[in-house]
Amino acid sequence: MKKPRLSERIAEQLESMILDGSLKPGDRLPAERVLSERLEVSRPSLREAIQKLISKGLLFTRPGGGTFVKNSIATSFNDPMVAMFRENPEYRFDVLEIRHALEGNAAFYAALRATDDDKVRIRSNYEQMIKLHGSKDPMDEARADAAFHLSIVEASHNLVLLHVMRGLFELLQNSITHNLDKLYTIPRVFDPLSAQHKELMEAVAEGRPEDARKAAQHHLAFVEDSIKEIDAEEARKIRSLNRMNILGETPK
Structure with a gap:
């Protein structure tokens, strides 16, 4: 050889x-x-x-x-998919389904394998995410959220999983920016998100793999439900405005 x-x-x-x-x-x-x-x-x-x-x-x-x-290592993987997702918003839920499967396992292995340095990094990212709540640009908090989740994937010490998840986060942020804005500006959504992130962080830090898996999956199910609820609310508003326009009414 x-x-x-x-x-x-x-x-x-x-x-x-x-x-x-x-x-x-x-x-x-x-x-x-x-x-x-x-x-x-x-x-x-x-x-x-x-x-x-x-x-x-x-x-x-x-x-x-x-x-x-390079800032975007997975560009060749993401570019055509970003365009597709923008044209077909429903595909974003495919990304969330994949995250649901992958991040549950990542959290499980992070709880088993996280080093002291990993735990410090995860907590630092969590604190930065909380600190950015209420920022003028909600995407600052969304990016901090991604950094928090990726630090848990890094703590799993699975390089293939980390590479895939980086691509998925870039894809998700490029395709549902508007929804991410809303997730961090609605109190009824933010408060549970914050509690879920803390629960996930503590399960990993305390070496509780099954609890970490469940915390990650519960969190992502909540995110998916919240985005669907936001979509439904916006659809109702659009229908209401269209009806007013047809009837010649003035929005209140």
Whole structure:
């Protein structure tokens, strides 16, 4: 069997760091000298490995500004689907169904495998999400929500699951932005969401895998029901306005 080149092994190591979240989208790679010392490899081999990942679309460079992890690693997976979901809003519930299955398992394994660092990161993301409640842009809170859930997926230490979930969150945020806005601005929805997030966080932190799975699945069922309820309310408003227009009435 042909022995892989050193640059290929370095590229695989960097790719694993991207997939497991050690290097996050938008992060700048450490300086070449620092990174080569950290990985204990030569700078020419490191340079070759970085070029391989640039060719694969995982990294990009800015002239005079360094090398960065691409913000949207799963773009090729998501772009056509985002367009499809915008044209067919009902497909968003397909995403929620998949999340329901995947995140229940992610929470289960996170409760079994989470390190102390994982638990600190999960709690920090939870606190940031609560802190952003009432932000001028509700999408700030929605993005913090995604970061919280992804930190639990990261704690499962399943790289395939993490890669898939990152793509699903990007797809979900691009396709139902309007509904995400509403989820964080309606008190009757936000209060249970906050309690569910806390329950999920504590089940993972305390190493209760079955409770963590149930908490994740209960939370996602609530999100799906809430979005459907919001849709129904908006549909009723539209029908009411149309009726008023037909009758020549003035909305109150």
